[in-house]
Amino acid sequence: xxxxxxxxxxDEATVARVIDPFFTSRTTRKVGLGLPFLKxxxxxxxxxxxxxxxxxxxxxxxxxxxxxHIDRMPLGDLAGTxxxxxxxxxEINWDFNYIVDGKEFRFESLPVTQALQGIxxxxxxxxxxxxxxxxxxxxxxxxxxxxxxxxxxxxx
Amino acid sequence: xxxxxxxxxxxxxxxxxxxxRKVKSxxxxxxxxxxxxxxxIAAGARDAMKAILDTIESxxxxxxxxxxxxxxxxxxxxxxxxxVIGDQPKVTYGKVTPEVARRIMNEHVVKGNVVQDxxxxx
Numbered sequence: 001x002x003x004x005x006x007x008x009x010x011d012e013a014t015v016a017r018v019i020d021p022f023f024t025s026r027t028t029r030k031v032g033l034g035l036p037f038l039k040x041x042x043x044x045x046x047x048x049x050x051x052x053x054x055x056x057x058x059x060x061x062x063x064x065x066x067x068x069h070i071d072r073m074p075l076g077d078l079a080g081t082x083x084x085x086x087x088x089x090x091e092i093n094w095d096f097n098y099i100v101d102g103k104e105f106r107f108e109s110l111p112v113t114q115a116l117q118g119i120x121x122x123x124x125x126x127x128x129x130x131x132x133x134x135x136x137x138x139x140x141x142x143x144x145x146x147x148x149x150x151x152x153x154x155x156x
Numbered sequence: 157x158x159x160x161x162x163x164x165x166x167x168x169x170x171x172x173x174x175x176x177r178k179v180k181s182x183x184x185x186x187x188x189x190x191x192x193x194x195x196x197i198a199a200g201a202r203d204a205m206k207a208i209l210d211t212i213e214s215x216x217x218x219x220x221x222x223x224x225x226x227x228x229x230x231x232x233x234x235x236x237x238x239x240v241i242g243d244q245p246k247v248t249y250g251k252v253t254p255e256v257a258r259r260i261m262n263e264h265v266v267k268g269n270v271v272q273d274x275x276x277x278x
Contacts, residue, residue, distance in 0.1 A: 033193075077206075088205070088223055117170065126173060
């Protein structure tokens, strides 16, 4: 799994500290738990986390898990996760890519926000459109995938 | 975009939404903010968010903007949801289970009655 952005990026010293749970650039509190937890989750499943970042260009977080590891947490409701991210931060141009056994579902938010021209993503009919589009896209990728217990888009 | 629906469908939905906006009274837009920091997510913020979005869809609630924020420093009160209606002061709710989220939507966002038993004084 990887998360890539073209944001402000981090210098080397910040990248080195970002896996410390008592480091954060936020001012509301003194802990930053997301990346340390992700790293711990990956390493507890024979995996790893790598961060590459360039100031002014962006950051890539890449994380690997041993799929069959008994401690690997399930992906859960992936379509719901994509939808929540999109709804809660519509100012970001999201590009979701979900690939299973070579079959890919891609959802880009920019064409959507451009077509809407300022209409909120949380208008009920728009919300239904987005939810159904993402749910059917994720389900379609899983249609031909090898059967595995947690490959149910509605699980969790 | 791989989808069973097209952007043309979306443009048509946009026109419908614009029409509904015209007939809607100027009661002020509602903003619902879900705290989605690691502490919030661990406490169930995703379930609260899902309940809020489900309510918007099932009740056809228009004029509501849903957004997120990070940890606001009240981790022990998570999941936290904040509601701002028009020019009114922000109301902060704690321990927002999906059931409480539905109450907040139906009682506060729709009817304007603050759900007092979950308000955090800030």
